[in-house]
Amino acid sequence: MPDIPAESLFSEALASLVGPGEALRILKNIGTGRIAELNGVLIRFFALVEGGDVYVDDTLKSANPDRPSLVPDALQPEDGLVLVRIREGATALALPVLGIALGCLKFAGGGGPTELLSPVLEGAKALWENVIRLRSPEDDDAIVTLRYMACVNARKGLVGRVHYAASTSELIEGTSMRPARTVAALRKLHELRVIDVSWEDQAGDFSKARNSWSIGL
Amino acid sequence: MVHRPVSADWKESCFSIDGAHVFGKFSQRFALVSLGDIASAPSAENVREAIRTDAAAAKKLALLRYAPVHEHRHFLDAFGTAAGLCAFRLHFVAAMEFAKFKSRYAGKLPPPPLVHHYRDADCSGELRAFLRRFRLIDQCIGMICAAPRPVFSQEVSHWSQALVEFETGHTALHETLDLSPPTVICFPQAIVLLVNDGKEVRVTRYIPVDFGTLTEANSQMLQRELAFHEVGQELREALVSGNLTVETSGSVGSALNRIPVPYDTIDFLLGRVAKVHGGTAHIDPDTIFRVTEWAMNRTKIVALGDRSAVVADVPAQALASLVNNKLTPQLLNGGPLELNEIMPPVIAKAWLDYIDSLPLWTDVPEDGSLESPLLILYSYVMKEVGRTATAHSKVRSRIPATIHHIARLSGAQQGAAPSVHTSAQGRNQC
Numbered sequence: 001m002p003d004i005p006a007e008s009l010f011s012e013a014l015a016s017l018v019g020p021g022e023a024l025r026i027l028k029n030i031g032t033g034r035i036a037e038l039n040g041v042l043i044r045f046f047a048l049v050e051g052g053d054v055y056v057d058d059t060l061k062s063a064n065p066d067r068p069s070l071v072p073d074a075l076q077p078e079d080g081l082v083l084v085r086i087r088e089g090a091t092a093l094a095l096p097v098l099g100i101a102l103g104c105l106k107f108a109g110g111g112g113p114t115e116l117l118s119p120v121l122e123g124a125k126a127l128w129e130n131v132i133r134l135r136s137p138e139d140d141d142a143i144v145t146l147r148y149m150a151c152v153n154a155r156k157g158l159v160g161r162v163h164y165a166a167s168t169s170e171l172i173e174g175t176s177m178r179p180a181r182t183v184a185a186l187r188k189l190h191e192l193r194v195i196d197v198s199w200e201d202q203a204g205d206f207s208k209a210r211n212s213w214s215i216g217l
Numbered sequence: 218m219v220h221r222p223v224s225a226d227w228k229e230s231c232f233s234i235d236g237a238h239v240f241g242k243f244s245q246r247f248a249l250v251s252l253g254d255i256a257s258a259p260s261a262e263n264v265r266e267a268i269r270t271d272a273a274a275a276k277k278l279a280l281l282r283y284a285p286v287h288e289h290r291h292f293l294d295a296f297g298t299a300a301g302l303c304a305f306r307l308h309f310v311a312a313m314e315f316a317k318f319k320s321r322y323a324g325k326l327p328p329p330p331l332v333h334h335y336r337d338a339d340c341s342g343e344l345r346a347f348l349r350r351f352r353l354i355d356q357c358i359g360m361i362c363a364a365p366r367p368v369f370s371q372e373v374s375h376w377s378q379a380l381v382e383f384e385t386g387h388t389a390l391h392e393t394l395d396l397s398p399p400t401v402i403c404f405p406q407a408i409v410l411l412v413n414d415g416k417e418v419r420v421t422r423y424i425p426v427d428f429g430t431l432t433e434a435n436s437q438m439l440q441r442e443l444a445f446h447e448v449g450q451e452l453r454e455a456l457v458s459g460n461l462t463v464e465t466s467g468s469v470g471s472a473l474n475r476i477p478v479p480y481d482t483i484d485f486l487l488g489r490v491a492k493v494h495g496g497t498a499h500i501d502p503d504t505i506f507r508v509t510e511w512a513m514n515r516t517k518i519v520a521l522g523d524r525s526a527v528v529a530d531v532p533a534q535a536l537a538s539l540v541n542n543k544l545t546p547q548l549l550n551g552g553p554l555e556l557n558e559i560m561p562p563v564i565a566k567a568w569l570d571y572i573d574s575l576p577l578w579t580d581v582p583e584d585g586s587l588e589s590p591l592l593i594l595y596s597y598v599m600k601e602v603g604r605t606a607t608a609h610s611k612v613r614s615r616i617p618a619t620i621h622h623i624a625r626l627s628g629a630q631q632g633a634a635p636s637v638h639t640s641a642q643g644r645n646q647c
Contacts, residue, residue, distance in 0.1 A: 009520040009527055016563070020570075043525045081349055082525040083356050087534040091517055092563075095529075135542075 009039045013099030016091060017151050029159050030107060038103055045098070045124050046084040093143060094131040097194075098124055100150045101215040104157040104164070123217045130192045141177060141185040146194060148174045149213060165198060165212035183207060241284035243291040245301070245362075246308040248598045250288045258282050261447040268452055276455045279448070283440035290439050294432040296602050298513035299564050300532045304361045304428065307518065309595045311354045316587035318347045350523040360528045361516060364427035365401060369420050369473050375405035379489045380537050381423065401425050402533040404486045408476070410469060418469055424482055426533040431509040434483035438505050457481065483509060490540060491549035503553040508544070512536035514560035565606070572603035 015023035027035060086095065102124060134143050149166055152174065157164040166174075172182045183206045189195045190206075196216040200208035241252045259267075259278040267275035295301035324341055327334040334340050335348050375381050382402045403423035410418040424430070437456070445453040479485065484500075487508060491498035515530035530538075539556075548554055578596035583589055 012519050039520065039522075039525075043520075043527070046527070081353055081356070083353065083360070084525070084527040085360055085531060085534065086519070086527065086529045088538050089515070089530065091519055091529045092561075095519070 009042045009095075010035055010099050010103065012091065013042075013096040014103075014154060017096045017100065017147065018154055022155075026154060026158055030103070034107060038099070038106060041102055041106070041121075042095075042099060043082055043084065045102070045121055045128075046082075046086070088132055090132060093134065093147065094128055097131055097146060097150045097215060098128055100154045100158070101127065101217050104153050104215075105217055107158060107161060120217065127194060127215070127217055130194045133192065134194075139188065141181050142188045142192075144175050144177065145171055145182060145185040146189055146215075149195065149215060153215065163214075165196075165214040167209065168206075168211045168213070169209040171213065186211075186213060240280050241288040243288045243295070245291075245295045245305055248292075248296070248305070248594070250285075250292050252284055252288065258284075264444075264452065265448050268448055268455075272451070272455050275448075275452060279440070279444055279452055279456065283443055286443065287436040287440050290436040291432050294428075294435060294509075294513060296598065297606075298510065299560060299568070300361050300428050300513040300516040301432075302568060302602070303516045303518055304358055305598070307354050307358045307361075309591065310521075311351060311358075312591050313588060314347065314351055314354065316591055318343075320587055322347075346523045350521075353521060353523065353526045357518060357521065357526050357528050360531045362428035362532075364425035364429060364533075367403075367406075367422050367424045367478060369408075369422050369470075371420055373407070373419050373421055375421055375423075376407045377489070378405055379486050379540050380426070381405050382537065383423070402537050404430075404482050406479070406482070406485065408473070410472060412469060412472075420473060422473070422476075422478075424478055426482070426486075426536060428513060428532045430482050431513055431532055431536070433480045434505055434509050437480045438484075438502050442502050457484075486540075487544070487549060490544050491546050493546050496546055496550070499550050501553045504549060507554050507556050507559065508536070508539060510559050511539060511556050514564065517564065569603055569606060572599045575599055 152166045153164055172179050187206050193216055195213050198212045200210040243250050259282050264275055264278045267278050332348055380402055382400050403425050406422040406424055408420050408422055441453050441456050444456055487500055488498040491500055512532045512535040515535040517529040519527040519529050575596050578593045581592045
C-alpha cells in the first residue's frame with residue numbers, strides 16, 4: 001500500500017515544484033542510488049542551518065535507551081538518528097529550491113555523483129537563509145520567478161544533465177509576468193544573493209533579455 | 218493566575234475529570250471517543266436551576282452536559298487537520314511496522330523491551346533497522362502532539378511575552394524533558410503564589426505548546442460558548458480557569474507541581490498579544506478557532522527513513538510564526554480574524570490524493586495476519602475523512618459555524634457575538 005517513502009526528502013522537493021507525475025519521471029531518470037545520496041546530503045545540510053531544528057537522537061546508542069540524551073556535536077546520520085524540524089513553510093519554497101540546486105550541482109554534466117564538500121554546504125546554508133526571508137505577499141513576484149527558475153533547472157538541468165541558466169526572456173515568458181515585474185523580481189533575488197547571473201552585456205544591466213540566471217549556491 | 222493556600226481540591230478545575238469521575242475521553246490512535254455517564258446527562262434547564270443555588274454543582278452538571286461536544290471537537294481536530302492526520306498516520310505506520318516486522322522476522326526475538334538489545338553484539342541488522350525506524354516515528358509523533366512536561370523557573374522576564382522558544386541544550390528543559398527536540402516553544406505562564414506567611418512567590422511555568430494545547434483551546438471555547446448561549450455569562454465564567462486554590466503543607470515546589478496546566482493556555486497566550494501596551498483583550502471566539510486551526514493545518518512529514526526524519530511546520534512552529542509575523546492587538550481585538558488558507562490547498566489535495574490511493578477497507582483481505590485488522594481500521598477512518606472532506610465544497614474547517622449552529626439548535630439566546638474576556642481583571646495574570 002502507498003505510504004511515506006523511506007527516503008523522500010528530495011522527491012518531496014521535486015514534486016512540490018513540478019507535480020508528482022513529472023517528479024516521478026525525473027526521479028526515474030536520476031536513479032534510486034543518487035536520490036538516496038542526495039537525501040543524505042540534504043539531511044546533513046540541515047545540521048548547518050543556523051538555528052536549525054536538528055535533533056540527534058542517540059538513545060539507541062546509549063547504555064540506557066529509556067533515557068535520551070542530546071549530543072549536538074555528533075550530527076552524522078550514521079552516528080545516530082537525525083530528526084529535523086523545518087518551519088515557516090519551508091517545504092513550499094526553500095526546500096524545493098535548495099533540493100533542485102544541490103541536485104543540479106551533483107548531477108549536471110552527466111558525471112557520477114560527486115562529494116559535496118563543506119564550502120558547497122556553506123553556500124547552501126546561505127541560500128536557505130536568504131530564501132526563507134522571502135515573504136508573501138510582498139515578495140510574490142520574486143517567489144514566482146524563483147519557483148519557475150527551479151522548475152526549469154529540474155526539467156532541463158536534472159533530466160538533461162547539463163548546467164542550465166534561464167534567460168530573462170525565458171523567465172518572463174514562463175511566469176507570464178510583465179517584463180518590468182520580472183526584472184524587479186530578479187533584482188530583488190539578486191540583492192538577496194539567491195541567484196547568480198551571467199550578464200549579457202554590462203554588469204548590472206538588468207534590462208537585457210539574454211542575461212542568464214541560475215540559483216546561487 | 219493567583220494561587221491561594223485555602224482549601225479546595227485542585228481537581229475541581231479539571232474539565233474532563235472530577236475526582237474519579239471521567240466526563241469524557243478521546244483517543245486519537247484508536248479514533249475513539251468515550252463518554253462517561255451520558256445517560257444521566259443533565260438538561261440545560263437542570264444547569265440553569267443549579268447555577269442559581271450552587272455554582273460548583275452547576276459547573277459539574279455543565280461539564281457532563283457538554284462532554285460529548287467537547288470530545289467531539291477533539292475528534293474533529295484530530296481528523297480534520299493536517300497535524301491530526303499526520304499524527305494518526307504515524308500511529309498507523311508505527312503499528313504496521315511492528316506487525317510487518319513480527320510476521321516476517323525469522324530470527325528469535327530477544328525478551329522485551331526490544332530496544333534494550335539494540336547494542337547487543339548479536340542484535341540483527343533487521344531488528345536494529347526496525348528499532349531505529351520505530352524510534353523515529355515515535356519522535357515525529359512527539360514533535361506534533363507529545364509536548365514535554367512544563368518546567369518552572371524563578372525567571373520572570375518573559376511575563377510579557379506570548380511565546381518563548383528554548384534551545385533545550387541550554388536550559389533546565391534539557392535535563393527535564395523526556396522528549397528533547399532542539400527547541401521547545403513554550404507559553405510563559407505567570408504564577409504568583411501567596412504562601413501562609415503572606416510572602417509572595419513569583420514563578421514562571423513554561424508550558425510547551427503542541428497539538429493538544431490547541432485542540433483543548435477549541436474544546437474549551439466550544440463548551441464555554443455553549444454554556445453562555447444556554448445558561449449565561451455566569452456559567453461561562455465558571456468554566457474558565459480562574460483563581461485556583463491549592464492546599465498543601467509541603468514546600469512551594471510541591472504546591473507548584475499540584476497546579477494543573479490550564480486548558481485555556483491559548484486564550485491566555487493570545488490575550489497577551491492582544492494586550493500589548495497595556496490595553497485590554499476582547500477576542501472573538503471565532504478568532505481562537507481560526508488561529509488554532511491555522512496552526513494545526515500546516516504540518517507535513519517530509520521524510521521518514523530508518524536513519525532520519527524531517528517534519529515541517531508542526532503546530533507549535535506554525536503558531537509561533539503566526540504570533541510573530543501576523544497577529545497584532547488590532548487584528549485580535551477587531552472582530553473575527555480573517556486568515557487565508559486555514560488549510561493550504563496543496564496540503565488538502567495531497568491528503569485527498571493519498572486517501573484515494575488507499576484500498577477500500579471492505580477490500581482488505583481478512584487473512585489472519587496482524588496487518589489486516591490495522592489496515593481495515595485505518596482505511597475505514599481515512600475513507601470517512603476523505604468522504605466528509607469531499608462532501609464539503611471546500612476543504613476547510615466548518616467549526617466556527619458549528620458553534621452558532623449548535624446554539625441555534627438548542628434554542629439559545631441570539632444576539633451579539635459573545636466576547637472572550639482575557640484581561641486580567643482579578644481572574645488571572647497569565
